[in-house]
Amino acid sequence: MTQRRTLTHSGEPLLPRDADAEALLRAEHADPFAVLGPHADGEGLIVRAFLPGALGVDLLDRHSGLALGHMEQGQVPGLFFCRLERPQPYLLRIRWEEGEQIGEDPYSFGPLLGDVDLYLFAEGNHRELGRCLGAQCMSVEEVEGVRFAVWAPNARRVSVVGPFNGWDGRRHPMRLRHSAGIWEIFIPRLKPGEVYKYELLGPHGILPLKADPVALATEAPPHTGSVVAAPLAHEWQDGPWMRGRAARQTTAAPLAIYELHAGSWRRESSEDGVPPDWRQLTEQLIPYVLEMGFTHVELLPIMEHPFGGSWGYQPLSQFAPSARYGSREDFAAFVDTCHQAGLGVILDWVPAHFPTDAHGLGHFDGTALYEYAHPFEGLHCDWDTLIYNLGRNEVHGFMIASALHWLREFHVDGLRVDAVASMLYRDYSRNAGEWIPNCLGGRENLEAIAFLRHLNEVVKAEAPGALVIAEESTAWPGVSKPIAEGGLGFDYKWNMGWMHDTLQYMVEDPLHRRYHHDKMTFGLIYAFSEHFILPISHDEVVHGKRSLIDKMPGDRWQKFANLRAYLAFMWSQPGKKLLFMGCEFGQWREWSHDHELDWYLLNYADHQGAQHLVKDLNVLYRQEPALHEQDCVPAGFQWLIGDDRHNSVFSWLRWSAGGQPLLVIANFTPVVRHGYRIGVPVGGNWQEALNSDAECYGGSNVGNAGGVVADQLASHGQPFSLNLKLPPLGVLIMRPA
Missing domain, CATH: 3.20.20.80 (Glycosidases)
Incomplete structure (x- = not known):
């Protein structure tokens, strides 16, 4: 591509070099911030904006809204440029076929993520990535907008795309922070609810649009876009x-x-x-x-x-x-x-x-x-x-x-x-x-x-x-x-x-x-x-x-x-x-x-x-x-009967930390077991705390009338024992009264 190169008095070109312009046009420029936005030339500022499809662009004073100048368009379609005599905050007034848009220039803002963020991320110790990478609603230089940041160290170019820029990867290419391989950009006036993805140019060509790995919100499937989310607005009462x-x-x-x-x-x-x-x-x-x-x-x-x-x-x-x-x-x-x-x-x-x-x-x-x-x-x-x-x-x-x-x-x-x-x-x-x-x-x-x-x-x-x-x-x-x-x-x-x-x-x-x-x-x-x-x-x-x-x-x-x-x-x-x-x-x-x-x-x-x-x-x-205090220590469990395979009966004690026992008996056959004797550690009345065969559960209501008095007859290594009726396919849990 051949283009006319207009120079300032100091020799700085108002238009970028041919290679830069070509790279912008092909969406292959690895450092768009080096070309776009405001750049000092010793006599003021050169402002460049790449806005493919725009009909015209004016510069306005950010505070007063007054016109500062009209941006010219060179032979590269969509590449606009203008000169300001002194550094000052400005707005871009862009005329599109569908209407007019006024906003700050994303390329007028400096690096966003701090060195500590970059260092911690590269080290693998950044604990707040949900508030660092992705789409973060924030104010930069008193301008509300969204900061985007994504890790893609081997990409040749990364852009944020969405309905707000017609899904055009040429519109918002990002800045690479080389120390961490993170790309970033602040897009002014973008609000929560905006759908976005990343367009990446990989080592071997353009990739399918990617959702944000650190997105805080997403579209509902089958849609796959990420969604800009405001900081969580919930007042906790817990x-x-x-x-x-x-x-x-x-x-x-x-x-x-x-x-x-x-x-x-x-x-x-x-x-x-x-x-x-x-x-x-x-x-x-x-x-x-x-x-x-x-x-x-x-x-x-x-x-x-x-x-x-x-x-x-x-x-x-x-x-x-x-x-x-x-x-x-x-x-x-x-x-x-x-x-x-x-x-x-x-x-x-x-x-x-x-x-x-x-x-x-x-x-x-x-x-x-x-x-x-x-x-x-x-x-x-x-x-x-x-x-x-x-x-x-x-x-x-x-x-x-x-x-x-x-x-x-x-x-x-x-x-x-x-x-x-x-x-x-x-x-x-x-x-x-x-x-x-x-x-x-x-x-x-x-x-x-x-x-x-x-x-x-x-x-x-x-x-x-x-x-x-x-x-x-x-x-x-x-x-x-x-x-x-x-x-x-x-x-x-x-x-x-x-x-x-x-x-x-x-x-x-x-x-x-x-x-x-x-x-x-x-x-x-x-x-x-x-x-x-x-x-x-x-x-x-x-x-x-x-x-x-x-x-x-x-x-x-x-x-x-x-x-x-x-x-x-x-x-x-x-x-x-x-x-x-x-x-x-x-x-x-x-x-x-x-x-x-x-x-x-x-x-x-x-x-x-x-x-x-x-x-x-x-x-x-x-x-x-x-039943829960000593779940994880042997002192909480004691076998009484673990070897009655003929009757498919099991029995054990559960112990609290304070020494209070519960007796469990399980009969896994449909046969009622009469006169089944089981040893217990203390005498007196033992109540049925639960019977899985109870009528209220849909069972046959076989049991021990709510409780049994222990006999002074040693059994299963215990000084006392109970003479029980075991329900069919049932479990009894008993406790001393």
Whole structure:
């Protein structure tokens, strides 16, 4: 391209050099701030603006609005220039075909992010990325607007695009802060609610438009744009909860978690209704969970995710609540209301992998930036997702900041970290020859291990009282041990082994259970090696595994009796509790994220009975210290009968820290056991605190008339004993009067 170069008296060109003009025109200029905006020439200022499609541009005084001059257009279409005699704040009055626009020049503002921000980000220790990168509403030089900042160190050019500039990447190319690889720009007068993406020119060409990795809000799927969000406008009223939270979440406290998928708990209609929003969940879910006696709700991932069928486990926006359910403020209000009602809120959180959608993190700047480059390290074949390269400082820090964002910005009480096993092992679900050993030649993912330990250290320091829970399905040692003792530092670990073993036992015909007796006792061998949560989660009621009640053998009555016995067994075992929605009332269908739960089943007495049992189990669990105080220490559990495989009977004592016992007896056959003697530590009257076969739960009402007086007859190593009638497929929980 040949253009006329007009010079100032000092020889400085009013128009840029040919190469600069060409690069601007092709949207390939790596440093647009070096050309555009105001530049001193010793005699005043040269102002340049690149506004493709503009019909004309004038300069106005920013304070008075008076005209300062008309900008000329050279031979490069859209490249306007003008000279000011002295530096002064100015406005651009731009005439477009569709109308006139007045605003400050984005290229008149200097560098925005401070050196400390850049240093901490590059180091992987910036804890406030949600208030640093992304789209931040702010005032710069008393001008309101939005500062955009995005990490893309290998891009040749990055632009913010959206409806405000016609999605034209030539309009707002950004400044590169070389020390951290962050691109930034301040766009004046932009307001919350604007949709935007980033247009990146990678090393090998233009990339698909990318959503903002640190977006605070997004469009609702199937749309994929990021949305400018104002600072969270919610006045928290949960001070008492936050101050007392740590005591509510210790290992000595009751923890009964109701796990749910926000979009399918309840809908306007049972099939094709609109998913509930946070306001509806606040009005309907919180009273229900309170009535059922749970201490916490746990939400399947609510971070924005493109595919609803992933249930949130393939998120792309690690800082934005899904727009499916309402605004950020609506979610904050939901959490606040939970806290005021005495309910904790746990979020499932996914640092293990992310989806390959073109607008997401994959190959973000044209290189493997967030993910490992080699597919043997960077691709989950099971899920067709990409694996975070947590050995890279910036990615490590990005995920730490995401965790803290939910805990601090939204007062969330805990994070359940998904798929920890896949993070710990480089050969996870890989065949021989399809994985790369670590630097020591082993199979452990040293970078992920360091990340998990750092995560737990940071959370304990910066979100006191919050929980971090591992979904970890292997025998990795010390998942919930302190880091100082060589552990990973989690507060709890899901006991997947207990879940698999006990469910395998329950699906057996009662006639054959005697041959699988150890499935119910094996978990106690390692029950105190970790701080465990006993999970009956969403994973157990999907993909052909059948619903919890439909796993149970026998006719309808036996299925319900088995369900009640299993839940009572679970609630009286050492370990905190987690139950997926619908299991509490015996949902027959497998869970589907597209449909609400089958609430109509509560018109039937047996479903009502199961729900009533869970409610009473939670009441008993919270009221009886023996059922929760010593969940994580051997002193809280004592076998009485663990070897009666012939009768499929189990019995044990639970002990409170103060030495108060509870007796549990489980009969997993449909046969009533008369005159069954069980040893107890104290004499006197022992009352039935709960009988899963009670008539109010839909059972046959076999029991011991509410209580039994202990005989002075030693049995099972105890000085006294009870002569009991054991209900069929039933569990008794008894306490001394």
